[in-house]
Amino acid sequence: MELACQLDLIAIGNRIRDNRKMKKMSQEKLAEIVYVSSNTISSIENGQQFFGIDKLDFMTKALGIDANELLYGKCENLKLYEQDEEIKKMLVNELFLLSNGMTVLELKRLVYGLQASMQVT
Numbered sequence: 001m002e003l004a005c006q007l008d009l010i011a012i013g014n015r016i017r018d019n020r021k022m023k024k025m026s027q028e029k030l031a032e033i034v035y036v037s038s039n040t041i042s043s044i045e046n047g048q049q050f051f052g053i054d055k056l057d058f059m060t061k062a063l064g065i066d067a068n069e070l071l072y073g074k075c076e077n078l079k080l081y082e083q084d085e086e087i088k089k090m091l092v093n094e095l096f097l098l099s100n101g102m103t104v105l106e107l108k109r110l111v112y113g114l115q116a117s118m119q120v121t
Helices: 009-022 027-034 038-045 053-063 067-072 078-082 085-099 104-117
Strands: none
Touching: 009 027, 009 038, 009 053, 009 067, 027 038, 027 053, 053 067, 053 104, 067 104, 085 104
């Protein structure tokens, strides 16, 4: 099954940069909050690199933006897919496979990131 919106690293980077600047936050400060280097933030903002799911919660809270909007922008069809039980089941199976070998802290960050991404606006 194909999702209606694809991840666009350049668009994600632009949304991160725009929201960071609106908050008058430096790349260094955002990097500190997200637990990455300022060079990583620069690479993310330029669409050259993506951050791991374990950083999603930190990123969204620091920028004050919903995870769906950060990742997909204003994709109108996305909420339809969030309601689809089949996709939810696929995600649970994928997360189960992904979580193998993760520490408790990594699992907690993953769950918090997912909770943030599922908040309905």
